Amino acid sequence: SxxxxxxxxxxxxxxxxxxxxxxxxxxxxxxxxxxxxxxxxxxxxxxxxxxxxxxxxxxxxxxxxxxxxxxxxxxxxxxxxxxxxxxxxxxxxxxxxxxxxxxxxxxxxxxLRSITVDVDERTAWIESGATIGEVYYRIAEKIRTLGFPAGVCPTVGVGGHFGGGGYGTMLRKYGLSADNVIDAHIVDVNGRFLDRQSMGEDLFWAIRGGGGASFGVVLAWKVKLVPVPSTVTVFSVNRNLEQNVTQLVHRWQYVADKFDEDLFVRIILQSLNASAEGKRTIQASFNSLFLGGVDRLIPLMEKSFPELGLTKEDCTEMSWIESTLYFNGFSSGESLDVLLDRTPSGLIPYKAKSDYVKEPIPEEGLEGLWEKMHEETAGRAILIFSPYGGKMDEISESEIPFPHRVGNIYKIQHLIYWEEEGDEAAQRHISWMRKLYAYMTPYVSKNPRAAYMNYRDLDIGTNRNGITSYTESSIWGIKYFKNNFNRLVHVKTMVDPTNFFRHEQSVPPLSSRV
Ligand code: FDA
CATH class of the missing domain: 3.30.43.10 (Uridine Diphospho-n-acetylenolpyruvylglucosamine Reductase, domain 2)
Known part of the structure; x- marks a missing residue:
């Protein structure tokens, strides 16, 4: 106009x-x-x-x-x-x-993506425009016995990732990226440049998991680096329906959050063609990082999860920085430079949702889930079960806005990718995803049905453009933040009362009419 x-x-x-x-x-x-x-x-x-x-x-x-x-x-x-x-x-x-x-x-x-690593102080200042791959690279360039707990995909941006939590294979040992932030630089609604001291503890609390975009532009983050051993061990062991996948996934739910915190074993589930006649199977990939050598890992697995039958031959020892490549499917010997590449290969459309599991899903529940997954044959459906426990149990729910701590066995990420173009195909796949999510209702967290903010999902509720009411936004807000949502609203009311920084799921100030 x-x-x-x-x-x-x-x-x-x-x-x-x-x-x-x-x-x-x-x-x-x-x-x-x-x-x-x-x-x-x-x-x-x-x-x-x-x-x-x-x-x-x-x-x-x-x-x-x-x-x-x-x-x-x-x-x-x-x-x-x-x-x-x-x-x-x-x-x-x-x-x-x-x-x-x-x-x-x-x-x-x-x-704005400079990264300054201070090896002696074991800290780094990281500008928001950097990727987590760049963070891993710049640490490894200086020292191989320090690392940082952040996500798996190297192209993920620091600004959104740290602002919404941020987790990866070291979550059970060191918590989230946001748990390891010790200072930050932000530009607020009045254009003021603030650090931790000048922004105050309320705003500093809010931007570590509450989503920076509700509060200002976060320029940079100071983080604590964490020790990593010079040798770590990785494995990916695949099992399908002929190999007792249902019993194995079922059993995993009883051990995955109780393992030694050096051990992270996630499950990546897919429905695949098992025969030329179109018979389907479920493949579970038990995908793991162990912060130690294989000689310590094998006895641990024999004691806690013998059903998987892990052998030394399934395992590979490497440095922690090489493990960041391994989790992205790069072969060993690949140059670390791939961590600096900001362009992922082959972008295809997707929709994702998240859930938290507090009680093991019974075998019948898993079998029903497999049936649901088999229904989606045109797209590629992937479910990722990521274990909690360890450090996640030790941090209180209100320490930072991210509230999903003790009592959660694992988090599920539901993903559907499709190759077809156009709206009709997108709607078909998204509607399948919503049915899968409905199927999961009895098995996952309730009141609220919790969700992970960094797996943004507008299905769980949005602010209406223009008027943002507390009642409306608390529907999605409590799913992401539980009771921390109230403190986020309080901080928002203090720092951005006119609701300048807003979007479909931004934290509203009290009684805002914009
Ligand atoms: P983007 O720039 O899109 O920002 C996301 C949100 O944060 C937006 O609301 C944005 O406005 C706001 N924002 C961004 N920068 C800001 C700043 N400087 N100040 C204030 N607000 C800012 N998560 C995870 O925990 N573990 C994982 O392993 C992965 N893996 C993964 C793989 C792939 C391929 C994708 C697409 C996503 C993930 N994620 C993930 C989810 C990821 O953590 C989440 O999407 C982050 O918010 C992405 O941050 P970006 O800066 O890249 O996003």
Whole structure:
């Protein structure tokens, strides 16, 4: 509309008048007529569901290289009523870092990705635009006996990941990424630059798991590095229906959260063709990182989970940094440089959901789940069971906004990928996913049915654009954050009372009408 074109012009004018120090902001602004606009926008889109011609696109993308550019973007957006979306790695499952239904601007932190590792202090300062692969690489470049507990896929961005929790194969030993953050730099709604001390403990609490995008632009994070042994052991052991998969998965639920905390054994489940006639089977891959050598691992497994029949031959010893490649399917001997590659291969559309399991699912329940998985043959359905326990049991529910601690045996990630193009196919696969989720209801956490914020799922509820009421947002808020949602609302009311930083699942301030 002409009104929005006007706003847009005024916004650009505002930016151009903004005083700069070193780099000229005009070279970091991409409007829709700029020849690089599409490549800058698409570079960090990780779910092609949100890159079609019908997906709403930002009026402007800004790629700041310094603090003053972020301050300019916030101040001018506020002044001219533009909504802001903040993007680091672009992995948001629902595309919220680069899609909005109202005219908007993307602040893309791709250029702010420096990482400074302090080996003596065992800490690092990490800018939000870095990926976790870059984090692993920069630590390993300096020292092989320190690491950091974060996710499996190296292209995941630090900004969203740390802001929403962040977990991977060291979760049982060291907790989440957000549990290991000790300082942060943020730009707030007034364009102020704040560190832990100046932002205060309430805001510092909120951004470690409560989703940064409700509170400001998080520029950088200071983290504690964690010790890793010089030798770790990995294995992936596959079992199918002919190999007692149901009994094995059932049994795993009784041991996976009680193992020694050096041991992380997750399960990746898929329904596969078992014969040319179309008979289906279920394959479970028991996929593991052990923070130690194989000679200590085998007796541990023989004692706690002999049913799997793990042998020395199933296991490979390597360094911790090599294990980050292993979990991404790279062969041994691959250069660590792949950790720096920000472009994942073969992007295909997907939908995901999450669940928490507090009581083992009985064998009949698992068998019913296999049936449901067999129904989806056109797409690729994957379920990932990630064990909790260990360190996760020791951290209190209110330590940071992420509340899923003691009492959870494991977390499920439900995923469906499909190759077909178009809306009809997408709706068909998403509707299958919703049926699977309905099937799981009796077996998973209730009141609330918990969910992991970093596996963003708009099915569980959204803010209506314009009016955000506490009652409405608490429906999804309590699933992600349990009682911590109330404290998040309190912090939001203090730091952003006019609800400038908002999106479909942002934390609302009390009685906001925007
Ligand atoms: P993106 O840039 O899309 O941001 C996500 C959200 O955070 C948005 O709301 C955004 O506005 C906000 N945000 C981003 N940067 C911000 C900043 N600097 N300040 C304030 N707000 C900011 N998770 C996990 O725990 N373990 C895992 O192993 C994996 N693996 C994985 C693999 C793949 C292929 C995908 C697509 C996703 C995962 N995830 C994951 C989920 C991942 O942790 C989650 O999507 C993160 O939010 C992604 O962070 P990005 O910065 O990449 O996303």
């Amino acid at each position: 002409s009104a929005s074109a006007h706003t847009h012009e005024n916004f650009l004018q505002c930016l151009s008048h903004y005083p700069n120090t070193t780099s000229n902001i005009s070279q970091l602004i991409y409007t829709q007529t700029n020849s690089s606009y599409a490549s800058v926008l698409n570079f960090s889109i990780r779910n092609p569901r949100f890159s079609s011609s019908s997906t709403p696109k930002p009026l402007v993308i800004i790629t700041p290289v310094q603090l003053s550019h972020i301050q300019a973007a916030i101040n001018c957006s506020r002044k001219h009523g533009m909504q802001v979306r903040i993007r680091s790695g672009g992995h948001d499952y629902e595309g919220l870092s680069y899609v909005s239904q109202v005219p908007f601007v993307v602040i893309d932190l791709i250029n």
